[in-house]
Amino acid sequence: MEAITLLQLIFDTLLGFTLLWLAWQALSSPDLFRAIVLFIAFGLLMALTWVRLNAPDIALAEAAIGAGLTGALLLSALARLKAKNSATIMTEQVKNKPLFWLLLTMLSLAVTSGLAFSVLTLQENSPGLSIWVLENIETSGVSNPVTAVLLNYRGYDTLLEMSVLLVALLGIWSLGGVPKRHDSFPGQILNILIPLLVPLLIMVAGYLLWAGAHAPGGAFQAGSLLGAAGILFLLVGWQFGTQFMGLPLRIMITFGLALFIAVGVALMLFGNQFLEYPSSLAGSLIFLIEAAATLSIGITLAALFLGGRPGLRRHK
Amino acid sequence: MTLLIDILTSLLLIAGAVFFLGGTIGLFRFPDVYTRLHALTKADNVGLGLMMAGLSLQADSLATVGKLLLIWLLVLLASASVAHLIAKTARQRGIEPWKQ
Amino acid sequence: MNNIYLYTLVGVGLFSLGLYALIVHAHLLRKILAINVMGSGVFLILVALANRTYGTAPDPVPHAMVITGIVVAISATALALALTLRVHTETGRVELPEESLE
Numbered sequence: 259m260e261a262i263t264l265l266q267l268i269f270d271t272l273l274g275f276t277l278l279w280l281a282w283q284a285l286s287s288p289d290l291f292r293a294i295v296l297f298i299a300f301g302l303l304m305a306l307t308w309v310r311l312n313a314p315d316i317a318l319a320e321a322a323i324g325a326g327l328t329g330a331l332l333l334s335a336l337a338r339l340k341a342k343n344s345a346t347i348m349t350e351q352v353k354n355k356p357l358f359w360l361l362l363t364m365l366s367l368a369v370t371s372g373l374a375f376s377v378l379t380l381q382e383n384s385p386g387l388s389i390w391v392l393e394n395i396e397t398s399g400v401s402n403p404v405t406a407v408l409l410n411y412r413g414y415d416t417l418l419e420m421s422v423l424l425v426a427l428l429g430i431w432s433l434g435g436v437p438k439r440h441d442s443f444p445g446q447i448l449n450i451l452i453p454l455l456v457p458l459l460i461m462v463a464g465y466l467l468w469a470g471a472h473a474p475g476g477a478f479q480a481g482s483l484l485g486a487a488g489i490l491f492l493l494v495g496w497q498f499g500t501q502f503m504g505l506p507l508r509i510m511i512t513f514g515l516a517l518f519i520a521v522g523v524a525l526m527l528f529g530n531q532f533l534e535y536p537s538s539l540a541g542s543l544i545f546l547i548e549a550a551a552t553l554s555i556g557i558t559l560a561a562l563f564l565g566g567r568p569g570l571r572r573h574k
Numbered sequence: 575m576t577l578l579i580d581i582l583t584s585l586l587l588i589a590g591a592v593f594f595l596g597g598t599i600g601l602f603r604f605p606d607v608y609t610r611l612h613a614l615t616k617a618d619n620v621g622l623g624l625m626m627a628g629l630s631l632q633a634d635s636l637a638t639v640g641k642l643l644l645i646w647l648l649v650l651l652a653s654a655s656v657a658h659l660i661a662k663t664a665r666q667r668g669i670e671p672w673k674q
Numbered sequence: 675m676n677n678i679y680l681y682t683l684v685g686v687g688l689f690s691l692g693l694y695a696l697i698v699h700a701h702l703l704r705k706i707l708a709i710n711v712m713g714s715g716v717f718l719i720l721v722a723l724a725n726r727t728y729g730t731a732p733d734p735v736p737h738a739m740v741i742t743g744i745v746v747a748i749s750a751t752a753l754a755l756a757l758t759l760r761v762h763t764e765t766g767r768v769e770l771p772e773e774s775l776e
Contacts, residue, residue, distance in 0.1 A: 274684040297711075304717075304718070315737060331755055332703070332707070369689070377719060377723070378679060378683075388732070388734060388735070391734055430753055447659060455651075
């Protein structure tokens with residue numbers, strides 16, 4: 259075996275083993291804070307794995323959304339739960355039943371071996387749909403195949419994904435107002451950082467949005483950066499004006515999805531199918547939809563972090 | 575010429591890795607929060623800087639070097655701020671610095 | 675890229691770890707962590723298998739699906755956390771009320 263292949267094997271084995279070990283530690287740690295921090299580290303290692311597997315778009319999304327924003331959400335929830343450092347609580351009735359553990363072990367073994375078998379017996383060389391994606395890439399309006407799939411070939415999936423974000427936000431809003439925060443003021447340093455970081459975040463988000471057409475990037479990665487900027491504001495304790503939290507907020511949240519649907523319907527009015535872009539307009543339409551989506555995704559992610567409907571006091 | 579650049583890149587990357595290793599060992603071996611923060615931020619920033627320097631030698635345009643530099647500066651900023659916040663919180667919770 | 679199956683098996687392992695932790699733990703926050711780990715395992719399997727186009731670029735359709743999946747996962751996590759907080763507010767405990775198993 260050549261040296262470089264051996265090195266790659268060693269690296270991949272190390273990475274895979276560390277992923278499994280981190281996940282196990284995160285899931286079995288008695289201290290919840292430690293578990294969440296390990297989970298964030300796990301997310302960052304996953305981002306590294308995506309790079310290793312030739313998926314830079316996913317790496318960007320995972321680092322920003324999977325590790326960063328999910329970690330922020332989990333830590334915020336932990337603080338609100340006034341964490342009683344609960345150890346592995348097992349309900350009393352079940353803990354002593356050996357039948358339960360036997361069934362659980364059998365289930366785990368069955369699932370693991372079944373999945374491993376089905377995965378290992380898949381066809382070796384299977385290009386999937388990439389042939390057709392790359393054949394039609396010129397008419398799709400962009401040159402990044404992942405963006406083409408997301409916004410053109412499977413645009414309907416992306417539309418529904420944005421509605422999933424909206425539905426999750428509506429679910430959270432239906433549960434009440436913003437929960438009371440622990441008012442531990444973080445100090446001057448965030449006040450100093452924000453004028454530096456937020457413009458940079460907005461600029462990089464704009465760049466990722468524009469670059470998504472021909473390089474790794476796109477609406478979701480850019481939107482997550484805007485969401486991060488929003489979360490920075492919320493962490494420092496900025497109170498946005500009440501008139502902003504009413505209609506303008508709702509307009510911005512629904513803007514992306516509304517524009518997407520409007521473009522689809524407008525195309526139908528001109529004789530095409532729903533979301534069937536004409537080749538000459540495809541690039542511009544995709545960029546338009548992505549721009550609106552970036553704004554909406556950013557605001558929605560920040561609103562998810564807020565954890566309740568702004569303007570409504572929670573009665574505790 | 576390119577061989578020389580490759581050798582230099584490798585040396586810089588290895589030096590950066592050594593600093594990262596030192597920082598990680600410091601994380602394990604140092605006695606309290608403050609000294610560990612010190613080890614982590616100092617060693618990791620220098621280590622990252624050395625790695626960026628090594629990678630800049632391999633870059634194909636000046637714009638890439640600029641991006642690498644920007645990444646290093648942002649990491650410096652983030653790690654300094656986070657270290658400050660952690661140390662401040664530790665102080666507020668009454669964790670005393672380790673005295674000999 | 676001969677290490678595709680290595681990563682696929684890591685993905686299977688993550689899924690099983692997550693499933694085990696989901697069943698065993700009663701604390702809701704840990705269940706949410708377990709579901710996220712299961713999701714990461716599935717994504718890893720999808721993307722590792724997308725690399726089976728030997729010699730050319732990887733198949734972009736699973737990539738797009740995984741990006742969609744990551745966004746859906748954070749939406750579900752956010753909603754689950756809000757529900758967990760509500761359960762905690764109403765009952766004071768961070769577990770679901772347990773019916774008797776008799």
